[in-house]
Amino acid sequence: xxxxxxxxxxxxxxxxxxxxxxxxxxxxxxxxxxxxxxxxxxxxxxxxxxxxxxxxxxxxxxxxxxxxxxxxxxxxxxxxxxxxxxxxxxxxxxxxxxxxxxxxxxxxxxxxxxxxxxxxxxxxxxxxxxxxxxxxxxxxxxxxxxxxxxxxxxxxxxxxxxxxxxxxxxxxxxxxxxxxxxxxxxxxxxxxxxxxxxxxxxxxxxxxxxxxxxxxxxxxxxxxxxxxxxxxxxxxxxxxxxxxxxxxxxxxxxxxxxxxxxxxxxxxxxxxxxxxxxxxxxxxxxxxxxxxxxxxxxxxxxxxxxxxxxxxxxxxxxxxxxxxxxxxxxxxxxxxxxxxxxxxxxxxxxxxxxxxxxxxxxxxxxxxxxxxxxxxxxxxxxxxxxxxxxxxxxxxxxxxxxxxxxxxxxxxxxxxxxxxxxxxxxxxxxxxxxxxxxxxxxxxxxxxxxxxxxxxxxxxxxxxxxxxxxxxxxxxxxxxxxxxxxxxxxxxxxxxxxxxxxxxxxxxxxxxxxxxxxxxxxxxxxxxxxxxx
Amino acid sequence: xxxxxxxxxxxxxxxxxxxxxxxxxxxxxxxxxxxxxxxxxxxxxxxxxxxxxxxxxxxxxxxxxxxxxxxxxxxxxxxxxxxxxxxxxxxxxxxxxxxxxxx
Numbered sequence: 001x002x003x004x005x006x007x008x009x010x011x012x013x014x015x016x017x018x019x020x021x022x023x024x025x026x027x028x029x030x031x032x033x034x035x036x037x038x039x040x041x042x043x044x045x046x047x048x049x050x051x052x053x054x055x056x057x058x059x060x061x062x063x064x065x066x067x068x069x070x071x072x073x074x075x076x077x078x079x080x081x082x083x084x085x086x087x088x089x090x091x092x093x094x095x096x097x098x099x100x101x102x103x104x105x106x107x108x109x110x111x112x113x114x115x116x117x118x119x120x121x122x123x124x125x126x127x128x129x130x131x132x133x134x135x136x137x138x139x140x141x142x143x144x145x146x147x148x149x150x151x152x153x154x155x156x157x158x159x160x161x162x163x164x165x166x167x168x169x170x171x172x173x174x175x176x177x178x179x180x181x182x183x184x185x186x187x188x189x190x191x192x193x194x195x196x197x198x199x200x201x202x203x204x205x206x207x208x209x210x211x212x213x214x215x216x217x218x219x220x221x222x223x224x225x226x227x228x229x230x231x232x233x234x235x236x237x238x239x240x241x242x243x244x245x246x247x248x249x250x251x252x253x254x255x256x257x258x259x260x261x262x263x264x265x266x267x268x269x270x271x272x273x274x275x276x277x278x279x280x281x282x283x284x285x286x287x288x289x290x291x292x293x294x295x296x297x298x299x300x301x302x303x304x305x306x307x308x309x310x311x312x313x314x315x316x317x318x319x320x321x322x323x324x325x326x327x328x329x330x331x332x333x334x335x336x337x338x339x340x341x342x343x344x345x346x347x348x349x350x351x352x353x354x355x356x357x358x359x360x361x362x363x364x365x366x367x368x369x370x371x372x373x374x375x376x377x378x379x380x381x382x383x384x385x386x387x388x389x390x391x392x393x394x395x396x397x398x399x400x401x402x403x404x405x406x407x408x409x410x411x412x413x414x415x416x417x418x419x420x421x422x423x424x425x426x427x428x429x430x431x432x433x434x435x436x437x438x439x440x441x442x443x444x445x446x447x448x449x450x451x452x453x454x455x456x457x458x459x460x461x462x463x464x465x466x467x468x469x470x471x472x473x474x475x476x477x478x479x480x481x482x483x484x485x486x487x488x489x490x491x492x493x494x495x496x497x498x499x500x501x502x503x504x505x506x507x508x509x510x511x512x513x514x515x516x517x518x519x520x521x522x523x524x525x526x527x528x529x530x531x532x533x
Numbered sequence: 534x535x536x537x538x539x540x541x542x543x544x545x546x547x548x549x550x551x552x553x554x555x556x557x558x559x560x561x562x563x564x565x566x567x568x569x570x571x572x573x574x575x576x577x578x579x580x581x582x583x584x585x586x587x588x589x590x591x592x593x594x595x596x597x598x599x600x601x602x603x604x605x606x607x608x609x610x611x612x613x614x615x616x617x618x619x620x621x622x623x624x625x626x627x628x629x630x631x632x633x634x635x636x
Contacts, residue, residue, distance in 0.1 A: 007540035008599050014536065158592050166596075209588055217584040224564045225580055229571070229631060240633055241577055332581045339585060377535045 006167065013163040016156050017370050023138075023153045025367045025402045027211075030136035032360030033409065035345055035353045036499065038084040039492040040129030044416060046478050047086045048490035051349075052299075054081045055277045057088060057114040059261035063282075065117040066090060071104050073097065073254065073286030076247075079112075080279045084492070087111040087125065096250040096284065126428040128416045131435070132409070137215050140432075144219065151216030158208035165201070168194060186376035193369040196362050203359040204366075210343040243333040244281065245293045245311050245321055253288035257314040261292060264317075268294035268310040274302040275325055290314035297337075298325050300347045305329065305337035350495070364402070371398050393450070400446030401439075403459040406507075408439045410466035410500065417473040457514050460507040467504030471497035550604025558611035559594030563587050565618040572625040576633075 033040075042048050059079065066072070074095030081088045092108040094100075111120045138146035168175070175194050180187050197204075213221075222237065230236040265277050279295040296308040308325030312318065323329075341347045345356040375395040379388055415434040420427060442462075446455040474497055475481035482501065485494040567583035598607035 003537075004540040004602075005600055007536040009596070011536040011541055012596070012599055155588060155592070158588060159595055162592055163596060209585065212588045213585045217588075221564075221584050221587045222580065225568065225571075225583070228568065229576070229580075229633070236633075241581060331575075331578050335581055335585065374535075 001166075001170075009163050010167045013160055013167055014374060016163065017160045017367075018374060020153045020156050020160070021367055021371050022398060022401055023149065024157055025364055026405065027136050027138075027150060027153060028207075028360050028363045028367065029402070029405050029409075030132050031207075032357050032364070034129075034133040034136050035357050035360070036495065037129040037133045039495045040132070040413075041083070041085050041127045042492040043474070043496035044127050044129065044420070045086075045422075046480065046493070048485075048492045049084060049086055051084070051491065052276070054084060055079075055088070055265075055280075057081075059265060059280060062088070062112055062114050062117070063261060066112060066119070069119065070108060071095075072282075074100055074104065074250070075108070075285050077282040077285055078279060079281075086115060087113050087120065090119075096287075097252065123428060124425060126431070128412060128431055131428065131431045135435075147215050147219070151212055151220065154208055154211035154215065158205070158212065161201070161204055161208055164197065168197075172198060184376075186373060189369040189373045189376060193366055193373055196369070197366050200359055200362050200366060203356075204363055206342050207363075210339050213339055214343060241332060243307055243330065243336060245309050248283050248289050248291050248311075250284050251287055251289040254286060255288040255290070255315075256286055257290055259290075259292060259314050259317075264292050264310075264312050265294050268296055268308075271310060271322075272296065272298075272308060272325060274299045275308060278307075288315065291320070293321075296325060302326075304341065304347065305334040307333035307337065368399070368402060371395060396450040396452060396455070397443075397447045399452050399455050400443045403455055404439060404442035404446055406459055406463035407466055408435060408442060410463050410470060410504075411438050413496075413500065414466055414469040414473050417470065417477055453514075457511060460511045460514075464504040464507040464511060467500040467507070470500040547604045550608055551598040551601070554598040554604060554607045554611050555595030558608060558615065559591050559597075561615050562594055562611060562618065563591045565615060565622055566590075569618060569622050569625060572622070572629060572631060576631045 062079070063077075066077075070092070072092065074097035075092040076096075077090065077092045079088055079090055088111065090108070090110055090112050094107055095104040097104070109122065111122075111125045112118075113120070134140065137150040140146060141149065165172075171194075175191070176198055179191050179195065218234070218238075226232055226234050226237050230240070259282075261280065261282075265280060269275055269277055275296040275298050277294055278297045281293040281295075283289075283291040283293060291311050291313055293309060293311045296310070298306040298308075303326060306325035306329045307323070308329075309321065309323040310319060311321035313320050345353055372395060375391050378391050383391075412431065412435045416431060420430055424430065442459075446459070449455065471482050474493070480490065480493050480497075482494060482497045485491075485497065564583070564587070567579055567587060570582075571579035573579075594611075598604060598611075601607040601610075
């Protein structure tokens with residue numbers, strides 16, 4: 001590689017990394033916590049469920065109770081449970097009956113609690129877990145701008161990864177063993193950036209690609225395809241690229257069938273070994289052409305990706321379509337499964353989630369160290385004082401926004417446990433206020449103080465203190481003390497409390513280890529803290 | 534450590550050319566290439582591959598213009614590729630259009 005190309009690519013790595021730095025940090029920090037999204041939700045609602053008990057519900061009773069409150073005839077009803085929580089997602093297409101009234105020609109979407117038979121709209125169902133999960137793709141910014149922003153940040157992250165590897169290629173092995181914690185700050189950041197960047201490389205590459213695909217794969221990558229092959233009709237494209245069983249023709253013959261969905265689901269699950277139901281669709285509900293379609297997936301230890309399907313005719317109960325998950329999984333279904341499993345990290349239980357979480361936080365540290373290298377490298381006498389000062393400001397603001405996410409998250413957890421009313425029809429308001437206002441205030445205060453050492457130290461301290469409150473607040477409010485949830489094996493509640501207890505202890509230890517004068521110690525401590533968190 | 538400035542393109546229009554060549558031109562190359570593929574193999578496989586592999590290929594096409602000294606030359610090369618691929622695509626659409634059977 002010529003000297004010119006090396007320098008040019010180096011510059012593209014620097015610029016692309018800097019431009020996305022804050023957004024990428026927020027994505028990785030919120031995303032890392034989102035590995036525990038379902039645990040957080042169950043902790044918040046005090047509804048722990050057994051592991052791998054998804055779709056273990058009484059479909060007959062659930063459907064009766066849903067049908068009693070909504071006119072389902074002529075609709076396709078889909079019941080899914082993509083998260084480890086008690087509530088199931090119910091969605092229904094508009095009625096295909098051309099004579100249906102206006103109300104029946106709109107879509108339905110709600111969450112159904114199979115234990116209480118209550119229905120909840122999306123907003124009533126909103127939780128802190130969902131908030132943090134959605135923060136990691138900027139869903140709070142109006143659609144589609146938040147999605148596009150996060151998608152392109154992921155794509156430019158991919159660009160930064162690839163250029164970074166090219167630039168670093170020659171020294172990729174030798175530099176991996178270089179660690180000079182007592183040298184000047186710049187070398188500390190550089191060593192950390194390259195070593196941790198290399199350790200996290202496969203992880204980061206997976207997340208850059210899958211992140212971009214999941215959020216802008218259809219809207220950006222396939223948009224020219226939509227207009228060229230599908231006359232600009234994206235619904236047509238989604239139907240063509242869908243993994244669902246094709247639609248059975250609606251016959252306009254109202255006919256009610258007493259279908260035992262539970263039995264059909266059980267039959268589908270017994271069709272193959274080691275599969276579980278992932279989705280139940282009732283096509284053309286209340287019509288002579290009604291069908292029940294059960295999707296099954298192999299368990300993780302049987303096969304990584306797979307989709308089996310059985311379609312039953314409601315009138316006779318006979319099987320009209322069958323797809324073997326072990327032999328006939330389509331390419332699209334397999335790719336879809338791969339992308340989602342790799343991104344969600346949900347194929348190896350808690351050990352994998354913890355490893356993924358640590359890698360996520362390592363990536364946060366790689367982002368921070370990258371920005372700090374940029375500042376230190378430009379803090380030279382050849383640069384004008386104004387420029388050096390401006391760079392320092394950028395770093396101070398960046399660190400203030402990034403590092404304050406830790407105390408702000410801990411604070412919001414405490415607030416939600418202490419003050420959230422389970423019957424609040426708009427629970428998102430409390431969460432938004434607690435999170436965004438405290439984030440804004442802390443960011444401004446830390447930026448104004450403009451002392452990176454101070455920002456780091458007091459983010460750790462305040463995060464640790466608020467973090468200690470979380471398990472306490474949970475014990476006080478609900479009586480679910482951490483030893484009790486441990487003994488009763490209410491795993492998800494225990495995980496959240498233990499998470500905050502462990503991170504708080506570690507960050508408090510790091511806080512006490514930080515020494516104000518020996519500035520060289522700072523990076524090591526930051527690193528230890530981030531690795532631990 | 535910052536990149537040595539003497540190797541970087543100083544002018545705005547050069548940078549503009551390289552960035553747009555990679556971002557816009559690269560995107561067009563990737564999409565037309567996969568659209569051609571969609572006419573040759575099962576179109577759903579080609580399109581779904583575009584959905585994920587497209588980003589990786591696009592990323593490569595975003596880096597290549599920076600290897601050029603003159604960004605407008607990069608655009609010229611990219612335009613030539615786009616025109617060539619589009620011609621093939623046009624020929625394929627005219628002669629063997631994809632039948633989207635399930636619709």
